[in-house]
Amino acid sequence: MTFDLVVIGAGPGGFDAAVEAANLGLSVALVERDFLGGTCLNRGCIPTKLWLGATSSIEELHNQARMKVASGEVTVDFAGLQGRVQKHLGATRKAMAMQLKKLGVELVEGTGRLSGDHRVTVVTADGEQTLDYKKLVVATGSKPIFFPGLEPDGECVLDSDMFLAMESMPKSLIVVGAGFIGLEMAQVAHRFGCTITVVDAMDRVAPLEDPEVSKALASMFKRWKWDIRLEERVAGVRTRDGRAELTFQTGDKLTADKALVAVGRGPVTQGIGLEEAGIELLFNQIQVDDYLMAAPDIYAIGDANGHIQLAHAASHQAHYVARHAAGRIEGPYACPPVPSVLYGAPEAMRVGMMENEAFLADFDSTEVSTAQLAANPMAQAHAATQGFVKVVWSGGRVVGVTAVGHDVSRLVTPAAMIVQQGWTADDTHSIIFAHPSLDESLLAALTAERKKVQ
Amino acid sequence: MTFDLVVIGAGPGGFDAAVEAANLGLSVALVERDFLGGTCLNRGCIPTKLWLGATSSIEELHNQARMKVASGEVTVDFAGLQGRVQKHLGATRKAMAMQLKKLGVELVEGTGRLSGDHRVTVVTADGEQTLDYKKLVVATGSKPIFFPGLEPDGECVLDSDMFLAMESMPKSLIVVGAGFIGLEMAQVAHRFGCTITVVDAMDRVAPLEDPEVSKALASMFKRWKWDIRLEERVAGVRTRDGRAELTFQTGDKLTADKALVAVGRGPVTQGIGLEEAGIELLFNQIQVDDYLMAAPDIYAIGDANGHIQLAHAASHQAHYVARHAAGRIEGPYACPPVPSVLYGAPEAMRVGMMENEAFLADFDSTEVSTAQLAANPMAQAHAATQGFVKVVWSGGRVVGVTAVGHDVSRLVTPAAMIVQQGWTADDTHSIIFAHPSLDESLLAALTAERKKVQ
Numbered sequence: 001m002t003f004d005l006v007v008i009g010a011g012p013g014g015f016d017a018a019v020e021a022a023n024l025g026l027s028v029a030l031v032e033r034d035f036l037g038g039t040c041l042n043r044g045c046i047p048t049k050l051w052l053g054a055t056s057s058i059e060e061l062h063n064q065a066r067m068k069v070a071s072g073e074v075t076v077d078f079a080g081l082q083g084r085v086q087k088h089l090g091a092t093r094k095a096m097a098m099q100l101k102k103l104g105v106e107l108v109e110g111t112g113r114l115s116g117d118h119r120v121t122v123v124t125a126d127g128e129q130t131l132d133y134k135k136l137v138v139a140t141g142s143k144p145i146f147f148p149g150l151e152p153d154g155e156c157v158l159d160s161d162m163f164l165a166m167e168s169m170p171k172s173l174i175v176v177g178a179g180f181i182g183l184e185m186a187q188v189a190h191r192f193g194c195t196i197t198v199v200d201a202m203d204r205v206a207p208l209e210d211p212e213v214s215k216a217l218a219s220m221f222k223r224w225k226w227d228i229r230l231e232e233r234v235a236g237v238r239t240r241d242g243r244a245e246l247t248f249q250t251g252d253k254l255t256a257d258k259a260l261v262a263v264g265r266g267p268v269t270q271g272i273g274l275e276e277a278g279i280e281l282l283f284n285q286i287q288v289d290d291y292l293m294a295a296p297d298i299y300a301i302g303d304a305n306g307h308i309q310l311a312h313a314a315s316h317q318a319h320y321v322a323r324h325a326a327g328r329i330e331g332p333y334a335c336p337p338v339p340s341v342l343y344g345a346p347e348a349m350r351v352g353m354m355e356n357e358a359f360l361a362d363f364d365s366t367e368v369s370t371a372q373l374a375a376n377p378m379a380q381a382h383a384a385t386q387g388f389v390k391v392v393w394s395g396g397r398v399v400g401v402t403a404v405g406h407d408v409s410r411l412v413t414p415a416a417m418i419v420q421q422g423w424t425a426d427d428t429h430s431i432i433f434a435h436p437s438l439d440e441s442l443l444a445a446l447t448a449e450r451k452k453v454q
Numbered sequence: 455m456t457f458d459l460v461v462i463g464a465g466p467g468g469f470d471a472a473v474e475a476a477n478l479g480l481s482v483a484l485v486e487r488d489f490l491g492g493t494c495l496n497r498g499c500i501p502t503k504l505w506l507g508a509t510s511s512i513e514e515l516h517n518q519a520r521m522k523v524a525s526g527e528v529t530v531d532f533a534g535l536q537g538r539v540q541k542h543l544g545a546t547r548k549a550m551a552m553q554l555k556k557l558g559v560e561l562v563e564g565t566g567r568l569s570g571d572h573r574v575t576v577v578t579a580d581g582e583q584t585l586d587y588k589k590l591v592v593a594t595g596s597k598p599i600f601f602p603g604l605e606p607d608g609e610c611v612l613d614s615d616m617f618l619a620m621e622s623m624p625k626s627l628i629v630v631g632a633g634f635i636g637l638e639m640a641q642v643a644h645r646f647g648c649t650i651t652v653v654d655a656m657d658r659v660a661p662l663e664d665p666e667v668s669k670a671l672a673s674m675f676k677r678w679k680w681d682i683r684l685e686e687r688v689a690g691v692r693t694r695d696g697r698a699e700l701t702f703q704t705g706d707k708l709t710a711d712k713a714l715v716a717v718g719r720g721p722v723t724q725g726i727g728l729e730e731a732g733i734e735l736l737f738n739q740i741q742v743d744d745y746l747m748a749a750p751d752i753y754a755i756g757d758a759n760g761h762i763q764l765a766h767a768a769s770h771q772a773h774y775v776a777r778h779a780a781g782r783i784e785g786p787y788a789c790p791p792v793p794s795v796l797y798g799a800p801e802a803m804r805v806g807m808m809e810n811e812a813f814l815a816d817f818d819s820t821e822v823s824t825a826q827l828a829a830n831p832m833a834q835a836h837a838a839t840q841g842f843v844k845v846v847w848s849g850g851r852v853v854g855v856t857a858v859g860h861d862v863s864r865l866v867t868p869a870a871m872i873v874q875q876g877w878t879a880d881d882t883h884s885i886i887f888a889h890p891s892l893d894e895s896l897l898a899a900l901t902a903e904r905k906k907v908q
Contacts, residue, residue, distance in 0.1 A: 040889070045889065049832060050831070050834065052835065057511040060511035064511065067538055068538075069508045069531060070509075070531070071528075073526045074515050074525075076518070077522070080523045312888055312889035337885075339887075377499075377503055377504070378507070380542055381506065381508070382507045413868040413885070413887060413891070414867040417885050420884060430790060431791075432770050432793060432870060434794075434795050435499065435764070436499050436765075439864075442867075
């Protein structure tokens with residue numbers, strides 16, 4: 001048979017595309033060489049959040065203890081936590097498999113490659129299987145990348161996959177790369193009492209965020225006695241005498257029980273026949289048009305097309321391509337503002353443009369308005385008052401919201417709506433913000449005095 | 455001098471009205487007989503949230519311990535907590551006073567009453583002071599009310615004011631009234647190890663909410679071994695031999711260290727010259743027109759007009775009357791959907807219509823779609839998976855959202871926007887929900903299969 005849609009990769013993008021297409025009545029095959037759920041579920045967002053959730057009482061207790069309100073001790077059993085994580089992942093994969101079965105999606109377990117005109121060949125445990133398709137979705141995702149000298153060895157030098165698979169938490173950790181992935185994992189290690197050193201070649205932590213967010217994060221991490229080494233170039237990291245040894249380009253060295261290398265992720269696009277099928281790759285990223293098409297009848301979504309490396313961006317693209325493949329929509333893909341979130345305590349969030357981006361787009365009319373979390377009763381209640389919410393305006397409309405501090409991830413959906421809808425000052429009172437709530441810090445930022453960006 | 459605006463009552467409504475009016479250039483006097491911030495800050499929402507925040511690690515630890523992931527013990531020092539609460543309230547009041555000063559608002563400390571044509575007389579510590587006004591805002595708020603036999607005695611029978619002022623937490627507590635106020639305070643007491651009995655004459659806890667929310671809450675509280683006595687009529691509560699003794703109409707008795715009576719709140723509208731000024735009261739509530747006016751040049755907002763007893767509703771009304779008094783707007787008051795939230799763990803939230811309300815408004819087109827929190831990774835991460843999000847549709851548009859469970863208060867602002875904007879199914883993908891987030895449970899409910907309400 002010829003499937004209406006074949007999807008390669010069952011991460012958030014591929015899985016959602018398969019489900020949505022099946023819901024729309026298409027016949028669908030989904031090819032996955034590893035686990036349902038992809039990196040996000042199995043080696044990324046979800047395990048990290050389970051770690052953060054399981055240890056959140058440690059941080060809450062710590063904050064209240066600092067105020068002399070609470071005392072005590074919380075011990076998290078790392079092996080028990082890892083067991084629970086695996087149990088949760090297994091249950092989630094099982095539920096996903098059942099959903100596919102219920103919808104009649106054929107799950108083909110193996111490595112797929114484009115093998116000819118409208119054809120995919122899958123190498124399975126039982127030999128090769130051929131799938132003919134009318135439309136194809138390539139959703140092969142991404143994997144950790146490394147600069148030379150930073151390759152993980154699986155012993156003391158780990159990538160994020162290996163870090164999440166550890167059997168015990170080290171007593172000391174070097175994190176190379178101060179992006180969200182490294183910072184979330186470092187937060188968890190910190191809660192287990194691990195000594196943290198963060199190294200980055202850039203001049204700030206969270207270098208993709210607003211510089212004031214980076215500054216606030218660094219200030220909080222320094223209060224935790226993290227050693228933060230910025231603008232430092234790493235020559236290499238290796239295992240030596242059972243420990244991780246990092247060598248700077250200056251020749252200086254650092255050692256710790258483990259090193260986590262989290263310097264970035266790159267698309268998984270090699271060796272699966274993409275270029276042979278006429279698909280253009282640039283820095284390994286699949287080049288797509290306004291319809292997320294990489295070649296006739298071939299879509300590419302998620303991390304593989306390199307647009308935005310976030311699960312929810314992939315899912316949103318999946319929703320579009322499924323409907324486009326099913327003939328339900330015809331126009332080009334419109335991408336709403338994509339929220340990004342650093343979880344933990346502190347958290348950080350951003351939707352839309354940062355101050356500097358808005359200023360570059362329009363010198364004349366960029367303004368910012370800011371509210372400090374210290375004025376918010378919920379931040380006070382959790383004794384975590386450092387941080388702020390910043391609204392970026394252009395031409396009198398909200399074009400971006402960024403925040404850092406306690407629980408600011410809860411601002412991300414309202415902010416996504418406000419940015420998408422381009423609110424003006426007059427829209428601010430079109431809804432009622434609950435009192436007391438951290439959400440009011442967003443209202444406070446929206447109504448605060450605006451300062452022109454210069 | 456004649457003030458452009460005089461405001462009686464410096465709770466969330468009155469304070470915000472004074473600030474907004476001063477911001478708009480009006481000369482303003484604000485009369486308060488007690489503390490800046492009113493009930494909400496001093497004897498209501500804020501102290502309760504500080505209690506909940508300070509004790510949240512207890513609940514987080516408990517949940518993870520149940521999963522055998524964490525162990526340990528957290529002790530919250532109640533006296534220390536009360537000290538911190540008082541410090542926070544004092545600092546907040548001080549900041550509010552400074553804001554008034556900066557804006558040139560005259561704060562008059564004393565009890566105000568309407569004493570003649572466009573005139574308010576305030577009884578202050580230094581004698582009477584007369585304030586002439588062009589416009590008046592009555593924002594006198596509310597206070598706990600009691601049925602006969604349930605009056606607090608300040609010894610073992612307490613109202614919420616007295617409960618929040620306690621010096622130590624009792625070992626056992628009877629809560630009369632299973633509304634949000636009683637349930638939040640009972641949650642805190644539970645975290646301190648207090649044995650809880652909840653008594654209500656209605657057939658469910660949180661009787662103003664969706665019956666399924668009541669059911670879910672009761673189920674969670676029962677897991678905590680709370681004794682929940684529903685459809686039980688109380689004849690009286692009194693202090694006897696140093697304990698609280700509750701007598702049912704059947705003659706049965708219950709005793710505990712303390713009893714908290716939280717059966718409702720009523721407007722503060724007596725003895726301040728309202729009726730003499732031609733203002734109509736109905737069940738003590740000030741009757742207002744579509745412009746929130748109770749008489750020519752006299753507005754009444756917040757709990758005093760009895761529309762909605764929530765601080766943020768008062769603030770929103772305040773924003774309107776200040777602008778209306780300043781001549782900035784002319785049309786009638788439009789009230790967006792007012793969110794209501796039960797804080798703690800579990801939480802509950804609601805915006806807009808409940809299923810039964812929508813059904814009564816339109817028999818033909820009411821539908822509901824529901825998502826269980828168990829499917830959400832953040833609920834899983836916090837080992838708190840009981841609960842759900844329910845979306846109520848009418849005529850193909852969202853008219854209400856209600857939820858119960860872990861951290862669902864974070865859905866309240868997106869839900870307020872969605873209900874206010876009357877989203878259709880097509881709007882669901884106009885924004886991107888961050889993954890993973892509890893917010894996705896709202897997306898899941900929005901996109902779940904709809905069932906017609908019959």
